[in-house]
Amino acid sequence: MLLVGKTVLVTGASAGIGRATAIAAARHGADVAINFLGSEDEAASCVAAITALGRKAIAVAGDVADPATASDFVTRAAEALGRVDVFVNNAGICPFHAFLDMPVETFERTMRVNLHGAYFMVQAAANQMMRQGQGGAIVAVSSISALVGGEYQTHYTPTKAGVHSLMQSTAIALGRHGIRCNSVLPGTILTDINKEDLADPEKRARMAQRIPLGRLGEPDDIAGPIVFLASDLARYVTGAALLVDGGAFVNLQ
Template sequence: MLLKDKVVVITGASRGIGRAAALECAKQGADVVIAHSGRPTGNDAAQSLIIEIQAIGRRAIDVGADSASLDTGELIIHEAVKAFDKIDVFVNNAGICPFHSFLDMSKDLYMQTVNTNLNGAYFAVQAAANQMKKQGNGGSIIAVSSISALVGGGMQTHYTPTKAGLLSLMQSCAVALGEYGIRCNAVLPGTIATDINKEDLADKEKFNYMSSRTCLGRLGVPEDIAGPIVFLASDMASYVTGASLLVDGGLFVNLQ
């Protein structure tokens, strides 16, 4: 029970990596705030996740709001504190990656990606940090960045800078928030099979190629990221801040 009685807020939590992280946090003893895009209430994926968490014996609520909005972070934290009186862990996981070529990238698509992945995240992290400072007990902030923070992608010129930005944000926030006992770290997933890349990986040849590029010979699944998130959220990582944890099955190091 690494997170016993902690309150964990996760954005983009109704699907993929966020959902797996929410379930694992609950299994480790946490109550969970499921932040997601879409309707404020009645989101089917979020409601089914709440039922799963309650079956584990923990509490959960969902908060529906647009991650691209600069005000969403304050809304999520407000609802979390209203429900559970505190927050201990904030996981910024929400993100989009609409693959698109560089030379004809539209301003609208670029801004949608940057606002969702980075600008909204910045102010959500700020809102979480202010609440943790107010509580006076420290806390853990985790940003789900990407291996794309370290390497390029021809169809991801709007996406990779946002993930590099999240990594840099956690490094700077570790410095800015250390005096309050707030730890800030980044998780960098490799290629994880989720809805965000489902269409891209539907190409069997590419799927096989990307699998073969890893040292472990397989693509990741959302549960592969949940464990590292729990570790960074827990007191086992009490001296870990400003770190970046690459969770990619060895994709990055497999040059030859």
């Protein structure tokens, strides 16, 4: 029970890593606000799973690519749950596409969601934490793609490197206010973001064989490290990046 008495906000939390993180936070004693875009049924299901654990929960719809969504989400979460202690920036997209004919809109949409959205969401959460005057924790979901390239991810990898860099800089900017900022860098995790890319069983098996732990990741594999970074166990950890990839990055030979 690492988050008892805390209020946790998670973006992109109706499915995948965001959903797993929101529910894990509730299991550890937190009340949770989730941001979502898309399926209201999935958002309602996540809220139901949290309330079934005896915690409070709300779902707030909004496109993180719109800067106004950030202040709306944080304000409504604080009003409903009383405060903001932990903010998890998870929302992201990766529409796979070749580099040479990358559509401008695909590139710009990916930037607006993954990087611009992270910037304004983190800014809004940090301002709320400052107003409360008791510090807080911010965790951003970056990616192993911040460290390595991808032929069909030339629009995506720069955003994830940017999210990691954002956490490094905000760790400096917000440290004096008692706000810790860290990132997690997932490896290949089975979520909607890569469902089509990994639809081929042979490709999935080939990817799994490259991972020392012998399998692709699942959303719950990332939720645990996020809860750790959000908790007081990590009270002296800020500006750090935690690679959670089953050992894929180090397996170069």
